[in-house]
Amino acid sequence: MKVLVVDDSSFIREYMRHLLGRMGVSCEEAADGSDALEILKTHGDFDLMLLDLNMPVMNGLECIKVMRRSKLYPEMKVMMVTTEADHSLILRALDQGADEFLMKPFTPESLRQKMVLLGLSVCSPQLI
Amino acid sequence: MHLYRAVSEAMTVHETNFFRDRTTFDALRDHILPKLIERRRSSRRLRIWSAACSTGQEAYSVAMLLREHLPQREDWDIRIMGTDISQQTVEYASEGTYSRPEVNCGLPVRMLLRYMTRSEEQWQINPDLRAMCDFQRRNLCVSTAGLPLFDLILLRNVLFYLDSECRTSLLTAAHHHLAEDGFLVLGEIEQAEDVTDLFQPNDSAASLFYRPRKIV
């Protein structure tokens, strides 16, 4: 399984890489929406995109909108990962084509469970 | 608080989450609840027991599934009873207010939007869902007198806290309180050898779902 982590914080990207690694999942990183679109064009088949909302250059909502409109990898799941929790905002993200929503801060187990909800089979994070 | 109660509060693990164990809830949604709905089509009455409900997520998860999949739900008389030995968790469940880490874990976001209302850092179960559930303190090792006949009993992730005497009397009581064509559900990692005297696996031996045996 391959995951694209999109977040402007290098700290969060590093944390995600570590967590995913413990679940046996490899990932690529992007620092904002336009960076993510570039990677999608060149690197291809990701199973899941973990997408932050508030980022410079191109934010998460804009990114899914462009991506879903251009039909880039329609089968790739998109999960928003953000501190935002406003219901109308979540609804907007779902309307734009997001599949799930994980609020920051989150635990390794809640990330795993959300991935399972998306039909991605992952093992429990190993304690390292 | 009584000393006994204080000790039992401190000793028990209340860990739970919404839709805990995907395979169990998938089976409930796809097989068990549709069967029960079909069987109760004329009486339009369902009684469900979340025994050892902890902070209530199990009961509310079942309520959400019923809201999603029951046609003409308004015409049905549905009660989901949650019981737990811990007064604190029963009060928490009755309150129906959950924190960010709790709604983050296991709950599909569309269900969160549909069945809960946010206020700041708290998410409140909506009144119509809340109204389907009752919660009360109850020790599973003491008499189950006063409980009705259930169509579905969830006895998940609690058996391993109980000694063998209590397990035996509890399983006997569960058999007594389960409709002949009802189902018992155990937790995914629960040992079930002593269950099979009174209940038979619904499908395969690996099933977590049991039907009561006829005792003559």
Ligand SMILES: C[S@@+](CC[C@H](N)C(=O)[O-])C[C@H]1O[C@@H](n2cnc3c(N)ncnc32)[C@H](O)[C@@H]1O
């Ligand atoms: C791990 S939780 C399980 C919650 C839920 N059924 C689930 O599977 O997610 C176990 C619960 O069993 C309760 N419990 C332990 N012993 C009990 C007893 N003798 N009678 C009733 N509840 C008990 C604890 O208070 C705790 O909330």
